[in-house]
Amino acid sequence: MAVKKVMVIDDEPDFLSIVKTNLEETGNYEVKILISAKNLISEVYSFEPDVILLDMLMPAVGGVEACAMLNNDPVGKNIPIIIVSALFKDQDKYSAYKEGINDYLVKPVGKNDLIAAIEKALGHEH
Amino acid sequence: MDNKQQAGENQLYKVLSSIREGVTFSDSSGRFYVYNAAMEEITGYSMDEANESPDFISLLYPDPKNRKAALKGIEELKKKKSTREIETVIATKNGQLKNVLVSSSLIDYGGRDLFLSVYRDNTKYRMIENQLMENEWKVRAIFDETYQFIGLTTTDGTLIEANRSALEFSGVQASGVLGKPFWETPWWAHSPQLQGKVRQAVKSAAKGEFVRFEATHLDKDGQLHYVDFSLKPVKNASGKVVYLIPEGRDITERKQMEKNLQNAYVKLKETQAQLIQAEKMEAMGRLASGVAHEVRNPLEILLQGVNYLEEKIPPEEKKMFEIVQMMKNNIKRADKIVRSVLEFSRSGELSLGSEDINSVLESSLELVRYRINTSHIEIIRELSPGLPGILIDKNKIEQVFVNLLLNAIESMPEGGKLSLRSYRSRLKWPRRSAGKKLGDYLGFKNDAVVIEIEDTGCGIPEANKKKLFEPFFTTKTPKEGTGLGLSVSRNIIELHKGIIDIESIAGRGTKARVFLRRS
Numbered sequence: 001m002a003v004k005k006v007m008v009i010d011d012e013p014d015f016l017s018i019v020k021t022n023l024e025e026t027g028n029y030e031v032k033i034l035i036s037a038k039n040l041i042s043e044v045y046s047f048e049p050d051v052i053l054l055d056m057l058m059p060a061v062g063g064v065e066a067c068a069m070l071n072n073d074p075v076g077k078n079i080p081i082i083i084v085s086a087l088f089k090d091q092d093k094y095s096a097y098k099e100g101i102n103d104y105l106v107k108p109v110g111k112n113d114l115i116a117a118i119e120k121a122l123g124h125e126h
Numbered sequence: 127m128d129n130k131q132q133a134g135e136n137q138l139y140k141v142l143s144s145i146r147e148g149v150t151f152s153d154s155s156g157r158f159y160v161y162n163a164a165m166e167e168i169t170g171y172s173m174d175e176a177n178e179s180p181d182f183i184s185l186l187y188p189d190p191k192n193r194k195a196a197l198k199g200i201e202e203l204k205k206k207k208s209t210r211e212i213e214t215v216i217a218t219k220n221g222q223l224k225n226v227l228v229s230s231s232l233i234d235y236g237g238r239d240l241f242l243s244v245y246r247d248n249t250k251y252r253m254i255e256n257q258l259m260e261n262e263w264k265v266r267a268i269f270d271e272t273y274q275f276i277g278l279t280t281t282d283g284t285l286i287e288a289n290r291s292a293l294e295f296s297g298v299q300a301s302g303v304l305g306k307p308f309w310e311t312p313w314w315a316h317s318p319q320l321q322g323k324v325r326q327a328v329k330s331a332a333k334g335e336f337v338r339f340e341a342t343h344l345d346k347d348g349q350l351h352y353v354d355f356s357l358k359p360v361k362n363a364s365g366k367v368v369y370l371i372p373e374g375r376d377i378t379e380r381k382q383m384e385k386n387l388q389n390a391y392v393k394l395k396e397t398q399a400q401l402i403q404a405e406k407m408e409a410m411g412r413l414a415s416g417v418a419h420e421v422r423n424p425l426e427i428l429l430q431g432v433n434y435l436e437e438k439i440p441p442e443e444k445k446m447f448e449i450v451q452m453m454k455n456n457i458k459r460a461d462k463i464v465r466s467v468l469e470f471s472r473s474g475e476l477s478l479g480s481e482d483i484n485s486v487l488e489s490s491l492e493l494v495r496y497r498i499n500t501s502h503i504e505i506i507r508e509l510s511p512g513l514p515g516i517l518i519d520k521n522k523i524e525q526v527f528v529n530l531l532l533n534a535i536e537s538m539p540e541g542g543k544l545s546l547r548s549y550r551s552r553l554k555w556p557r558r559s560a561g562k563k564l565g566d567y568l569g570f571k572n573d574a575v576v577i578e579i580e581d582t583g584c585g586i587p588e589a590n591k592k593k594l595f596e597p598f599f600t601t602k603t604p605k606e607g608t609g610l611g612l613s614v615s616r617n618i619i620e621l622h623k624g625i626i627d628i629e630s631i632a633g634r635g636t637k638a639r640v641f642l643r644r645s
Contacts, residue, residue, distance in 0.1 A: 012423055018430040025434070057419065086422035089415075090568050091616065094625045097564050107426035108461055111433035 003027075004122060007049035009034045009066065010084070011058045019053070022111045029118075037066035041073050049079060051121050053114075054101075056085035056092060067099035080121035084109060148226075148245035151235070154204065156182060159240065168226065168247050170219030188217045196228075203232045203241065213248065225252040275313075275343075275353070275374035281367055283308045283328035292374070297346030308372060316344045324357075331357040331370045343374065352381040407471065408617070414471040418464045425464075429457050476522065476621055480515040483523075483575050483642065484548055490527035491546070494535060502541030509548045516575050516642050522618045523642075526626070529611040530579045530638045536602075537583025537636060547578035553641065568625070573644035580637040586630035594628055 006029045008019050016033040023029040032047045034040070037054070038061055044052075052070070056063035063083055070076035080102040085092070088106045096104055102121040105114065139160075142149050148165030152158045161173030169176075169186065176182045187193035192214045199210050209231040215223050225248040233242050269276060275292035279285050285308045293300060296312045303311045309324040320341055327337040338356040345351055353374040360369040436450045487509070491498075498505065534544055551574030553564035564570075586594065593599040595616045600609030612628075619626040623643055630636035 086419040
């Protein structure tokens, strides 16, 4: 199985660090972490991710806004998006789904469930 | 005429001129022989003027009716020769009309039939009498026409007067109550207790005390009225109580208003308490949500860290493996605690019942009916019949619908179309994941009911869309809106585990959708 590129955007450095470690340890993923979605599109062009993990509540550019940015981009709009957020209300999920995401995970997720969701979004669902 | 006779006549004239009544002797042709000073004063005519006038009777009685009566009187006197007394009106020389009492008799004066007439000027007396009558009439009118119930009793409580208001109130005739002890009248018949109280009040008032208490009367239809009752003693010049005045003011309306006010006050207090409670719950909910968010982030990091560690444990380190499992379990436990705090903070805020959402929408529409009628708005209903009943807090959902309807109405000041729709779930997003609907992700499946309120109004500018649900965001003036409508609505829908969605195109209109769970 070829290594898949995962981009993770979250304002928690510890989260970014541990997720990068856990994912890369599997040997199946190359992980790019971003502490902000500000320069998301240019980062997408340079990294060319296969899937994007996105937090909801972030300063400056939030998750829903980031989804909209991706949707408005010819490359970005084809990349699967998984929201990984501590926001748990249906209304929050709904506003994200309206932007066309693939999945919405409520923290705490854990390594295994996160990987399962990534695989699902990549179309590797069994 | 001899001297003696002459002296007698002089004596008679003297007497006649000194008395206050007008006195005349006249024959049947109307000629006066005696016409005293008082008569001159009453009529203004002297005897000569009277005798020289060709038709004095017409001068004295210009009113044909009075003249006829006077002439008829003369004829009757001639026949019966008895005394006659009539009250009539004469005109004086200067045209003034006077009430006079005329006593006439036919007397034999030296073989001749002469009429002796005595005129008494009753004008002043009549005037006083009329004034007295008018005064009595005025007092009576006030007595009868006042809304208050008024009567008059003797000091032993016998009713001797009752005004019309009091009589009509109970549908009784004066004859049925006057002469009775006041406490035995129909006004008190419904309550032996009040009868005793009135009896006691009469005793006290007869001693000069003023008595007042709140009582009840039954009206003629049997309705109970509240009355402010009083009994006042009336004293004569020497201070002795001679009458009692019972008086009653109908205070039913005031009582009712007081009661309404009291009820409104209680309700206000309740609402206030509810509001404070709701605010507390709301604040607690917000706090819990905030805490949940803040705790779940580190929990995620911990879980990922533990996940990392558990793979690094050599198979022989059983104790280490156990400890890592314990850590994992306790991360889950912490998450569970967060969840239960959240659930607790939001519980009890809704009073749920199974409702037909169409009728909830209709009743909300009724609440804004006036605004619709005054705004030339056409309502288009596309409500699916036979929707399953859903468990909601009717009042709160009504509040949401009213908010959405008002927003729609206010976006169409020039009129327009207001579409109301209801149907089973059609949650179709997301686009990216194949084969699944949003409902599946949100746990709605096919068990959601959707209500749509769509207008053809001004729509929402792009810049405002993001702020729609923010508290205190409004495009209205402070008088028109608080900016809390949608924020509160969203809160209510969240409490129902539902979703509220607003789509809008500026200049074209706005569509608001509410998704509610069936169970």
